[in-house]
Amino acid sequence: MKTDLPYGIIASSKTRVRCLCCGVYIPKANKCIEQHTNGAKHKENIELMNENAIRFSNGKMHCKLCKRVLSEEDSVTYHIESDDHANFMAALEDLVDGEFISLDPYLACEKDEVHCEVCNKNIYCSLKQIQEHVNDLYHRFQITERLKPLNGLFPAANNTEVWCKVCKIYIQDNVLSVLDHIDEDEEHIEWFSEIEDLIDNQDVSIEPYLTNEHEAYAFCNRCQMDIVCNAQSIQSHVHSEAHLNQFGL
Template identity: 60%
Template structure:
């Protein structure tokens, strides 16, 4: 008999088995079990469960975020839409957004930890622990180091400051100052917004320009050439006949 997270089929009586995920009883015959586990509803329930931290535990459906066995009358979708689960989902998304914290291992298995990519460590996946982690000076510093080369920010000889290539501006070399510059400085934000609009679907990469202090060009993959990184030069290039002819 097929059992476990992938199937959710457990014994019920001599003639029936129970699908814990779909809340239905099935004749205890391989053909009937196979037909059910290959059905759309069953597969959809498994998808919802793996996206929301619900697992098979002691032959019952257990929600890890809510730390409870799901009531027998409650379907997968009904539980996910319940106030307690929806509140957890909103809170965890708010805490982990932009923090390089992967929840997949927690949501899809019995593992109790999420994984922080920038700190390279497992963290217990409770709201309190994750909140403390993302606000810790070590995590903020690691986030900063990850964001610097994506934002054109470089160390200078004066350790008290860093240099923003995008804004041609020096910033205090503190976690708070640099993150505030990246997140709140209008000139910095507007440059990225305008540049992203200009190069969208144009196969032009800013990566090397932003990661290297002395680089002055962006790279057009479509034309296999470099272009000076200013709005006028890039706009001229993306509308040029040679670039348009290389489309596709």
């Protein structure tokens, strides 16, 4: 019998061990333990732990998110589905949605902080501190600057406005006006919705059009050709025989 048990496995009795990841008992034989730890369900639960800030340490399961030690009777899935954990995860994900904040190192228990990509800053992972960061004026400004080239917005000659090539209008160049246009303007939202639906799984990129003020074309990577970047031209292209042949259709 091995003296060192695999990750997440603890001794339970003379004849059994317990997998805290899966919440099950396993015969103590090496072959049984190996069979369990190589199983799809166990691997899936390890993956869930890495996505939910749960780690095995000193013979116990710890949830960093909930700041509690799981009982031996609690499986990983049972805890993840509990109201406290699920509500905290939902609040956290809602808070960072669209904010270019990465939770991965924290959820994998590699760090105590989350990372804001646009500010290049680590933030201690609490709802309060993340909320303060995303509401900070510097962060809002950095978000605005990151979103401009993704939305076809370019500086105007007067330095007080930006030009939206999608909607063909000028907008005041400040955080509130730019974000309001991106998030609330119906024409802007509708253009992106229609175009993105057309290019979904078609290997067509609109990035050249959005990031270059004077570019008029999207690019089809499959056909290696430019397409006028409007809904009619893209629709015509993705439904064309030449394009469909690239997918073997």
